Amino acid sequence: MDAETFTDDRIIELAKKFIPIKVNPEDQEHPENIEAVRRYQVTGFPTIVFASSDGGMIAKQVGFIYPNDFAPVIETALEKEQAFVEQLAKLEKTPDDAKLNAQVALTYLERTQLEKSLPFSKKAFEHDPKNKTGLIPNLHNQLAVTYATEVEAAMVRAPEEAEMYFEKAVFHFRTVIDKYPKSDAKDPAQYYLGVTYAIKGEFDDAIAVLEKLIHHTSDANIKQNAEAMLERVKDLASSH
Structure with missing residues (x-):
């Protein structure tokens, strides 16, 4: 995905709305990586987790995916997060x-x-x-x-x-x-x-x-x- 998907211009533009973090679950010097695998229930690689600023899992994509298919996944994650923000705002009022x-x-x-x-x-x-x-x-x-x-x-x-x-x-x-x-x-x-x-x-x-x-x-x-x-x-x- 590094060579094909993440280098696509549309993906690069959409990804600007996130802070990308790459996690190596085999890195024993950083136990937080193992915790991330457990928390987000990662069972295969590569896995891409879209997380909110407080660590909530908005969406998850498992396995290789081409740019044309990945762009809608990112857009859906952004839409879900926006909808949740609006829902929380409504709840503040009621x-x-x-x-x-x-x-x-x-x-x-x-x-x-x-x-x-x-x-x-x-x-x-x-x-x-x-x-x-x-x-x-x-x-x-x-x-x-x-x-x-x-x-x-x-x-x-x-x-x-x-x-x-x-x-x-x-x-x-x-x-x-x-x-x-x-x-x-x-x-x-x-x-x-x-x-x-x-x-x-x-x-x-x-x-x-x-x-x-x-x-x-x-x-x-x-x-x-x-x-x-x-x-x-x-x-x-x-x-x-």
């Missing part, structure tokens, strides 16, 4: 708007900014207890998935943190399952709850949750994924 709070919280979660999402999540939950916005179950799910993602990462370096993340993930998944049983978010919540139990090594609970999901879900894709996950969990359980 700070108790449940829908705006939920939308901002979801955007922060998408940007891998859990801590920034929390005050907006709290307000959304407080001002929309009956889910009139239709966003509350999904917000619980996204919070839960974010906490669950942190469980595995923390299990080795900080077991107490892992337990805290685990409890919060379970709480939010259970909230969706118990409080919003008719929402589209229920089956995904039950699936990822099973996955979260498995990550924590609580295989009996994982098996029970997944078996229950397989029995009642009408979503063929979720059922297929749950059946595959159930087999994996049973294999893990038998090896422990």
Whole structure:
């Protein structure tokens, strides 16, 4: 990409709106590089992350891409950031708007900014207890998935943190399952709850949750994924 994409005149012009930083994840002298890979969930190279000034992930591009295809990616990232700035400005004028709070919280979660999402999540939950916005179950799910993602990462370096993340993930998944049983978010919540139990090594609970999901879900894709996950969990359980 250095030779072909980043030398394109249009890309050079668009890139002026960002501060480019090149990260080498194999550079052991700079552990912040490894942290960037973890934070932005980099799984392949090259990966280009468009980040806000406070470190939020606006967008991500994985793999080589030609200039003509890359330009729209940059433009979309700029548009997303502008839309979010405008959304925050609206929220300043109506700070108790449940829908705006939920939308901002979801955007922060998408940007891998859990801590920034929390005050907006709290307000959304407080001002929309009956889910009139239709966003509350999904917000619980996204919070839960974010906490669950942190469980595995923390299990080795900080077991107490892992337990805290685990409890919060379970709480939010259970909230969706118990409080919003008719929402589209229920089956995904039950699936990822099973996955979260498995990550924590609580295989009996994982098996029970997944078996229950397989029995009642009408979503063929979720059922297929749950059946595959159930087999994996049973294999893990038998090896422990």
